[in-house]
């Protein structure tokens with residue numbers, strides 16, 4: 001198998017690439033290193049079946065650099081602006097880095113006739129107040145972040161490319177993904193704040209936000225499990241498959257703040273909470289995903305939500321020193 005992985009130098013990419021290599025795949029990773037780093041690729045960068053290119057996949061016709069003879073069986077499209085709060089400050093960001101990256105990668109798949117397309121979507125497509133736990137067929141979807149909008153629009157383009165150009169797609173809507181090679185998010189942010197000021201941790205919001213978290217190793221085993229156990233069929237629904245992917249439980253920001261303070265400062269820092277129910281504009285107060293669809297395929301994560309978070313706090317603290 002030959003696999004093209006966009007955004008592979010980030011948290012999820014650096015976990016899924018070794019899994020693809022272990023399955024005997026040749027892997028080309030394309031990343032412009034806006035959030036990812038070369039350090040994330042070190043453990044497999046000398047593998048003979050691995051190649052890296054520092055390219056921007058939101059650029060028109062970026063795939064032409066591959067040459068017309070390039071052949072891939074699978075595209076794993078991960079490149080995006082994964083930092084939700086950044087989108088509020090820079091509205092053009094998610095149009096360019098979350099939607100244009102998808103559109104141009106779909107154009108690559110069409111041009112190079114890549115039959116299989118895996119997409120990293122998110123619970124943010126559901127918006128602020130869906131039913132909990134939220135099923136894949138949740139009905140009205142009104143994202144409240146530009147990031148969620150970029151992902152939902154991406155899903156719509158993928159669905160139309162499936163119908164028009166013979167591609168089969170697996171759309172995974174992730175919960176919050178955590179692990180040691182973090183590039184953004186609550187653990188990354190709390191750790192940085194505490195290293196700057198070990199006496200006090202200022203938390204955005206009142207700490208009551210509760211979200212579903214998943215360990216990155218569980219997540220990437222789940223992506224490949226879903227892809228392999230649910231092959232594409234003939235109908236549109238069988239060639240455009242949508243699966244929530246996370247743990248069943250949730251963890252509060254308060255629990256994350258307390259554990260990060262313990263790990264990073266030995267419990268010495270005071271925690272100062274805000275008064276708002278959310279951390280920033282576009283943040284949601286709660287996420288909880290209905291995951292029976294992926295579970296019915298036989299996938300089960302090794303860690304629950306809080307176990308994933310606590311492990312990531314320790315691992316990231318070690319890794320990022």
Ligand SMILES: NC(=O)c1ccc[n+]([C@@H]2O[C@H](COP(=O)([O-])OP(=O)(O)OC[C@H]3O[C@@H](n4cnc5c(N)ncnc54)[C@H](O)[C@@H]3O)[C@@H](O)[C@H]2O)c1
Pocket residue numbers: 006007008009010011012013030031032033034035036037055056057058077078079080081082083097101120121122123173174175176177178182183184185
């Ligand atoms: N981490 C999470 O909690 C989470 C949750 C839901 C969905 N997702 C999605 O999963 C995917 C992977 O997430 P992650 O946590 O590994 O994020 P990440 O930021 O660690 O990785 C994304 C990678 O995309 C790269 N990238 C961004 N714009 C690019 C461009 N124009 N061209 C080439 N590369 C580009 C970045 O440099 C980075 O390495 C993303 O699409 C993200 O939106 C992540």
